[in-house]
Amino acid sequence: MTDARSSTSLDALFNGYRRFRAESWPELRKRFESLADGQAPKILVIGCSDSRVDPQQILGAAPGELFVLRNVAGLVPPYAPDQAHHGASAAVEYAVRVIKVERIVVLAHAGCGGVNALLNGAPPEASDFVVGWMGIAARAREAVDPTLEGDARQQAGEEASVGVTLQNLMTFPWVRERVEAGDLALTAMHFAVRNGCLRCRDESGGWSAVPVE
Structure with missing residues (x-):
């Protein structure tokens, strides 16, 4: 009904x-x-399920250009081929080993509810699955400067969460192998919902805005 x-x-x-x-x-x-x-997309985008952050729209991609994995906070767990239910890992495997993408972009965003739950605790209604899922990024919480507050703390958590996902991706042997061979690149991005600014992380860990012109 x-x-x-x-x-x-x-x-x-x-x-x-x-x-x-x-x-x-x-x-x-x-x-x-x-x-x-x-399909033959060259890029895998790993992003959040948040309704405000559509990778195809933000990156101006046409149908068929992106292979997209979205979940709460855009996380990927460490490599664990134990035949359990690994939706995120299955998507990564398909993109890297079958489609053979050339780049993986991990796209974080401002105001991420998953990261907020990681930093401040999840509401009771999200205790069945969200708490355990966000545990994947526990290292991100530990990496946030305890003196930060408010939006600065939230953003630091979002950036640190991206770092955890990049580290976890490198635990997949076939990801590491292709990265080390120069056949696959890993990129971190962060999108600000309020002003539309897209920032990209460089090899030194610094963040800078992507020019709009």
Whole structure:
């Protein structure tokens, strides 16, 4: 059964699809037809599930250009091939070993609820899975300067969380092998929702804004 609210939300999706068909599909049709038999993106983007941070939109990518993994806080756990349920690791494996992407981008963002839960504790409603999941980034919490407060502390946690994911990616033997061979690059980015600023981390660990022109 569907109530009025769920019906309204479904109508919104259908209306969005109609706009897509009317406004975007004519221009994108040939591209989708060319993608119908397979994909060959060069970039894997690992980002947060947050509704405000769509990697394809932020990076101006066309369909088929990005292979995207999104979860709470954009985390990847350490390599653990134990046949358990590893959705994030499965996506990384498929992107690196099957599609053979050339770059992995870990995209963090300002105001990340997962990082806030890591730093300040998760609400009771998020205790079944979020707490354990964010435990992957426990090292990030330990890396944050305890003298920081407010937005500065939150941002430091987001940046440190990206660092943990990059470190965890290097525990995957086939990621490390391709990185060391020069066939795969790892990049960290951070998007500010309020002002649209995208920053990129350099090899020394510093962050700088990506020029808009």
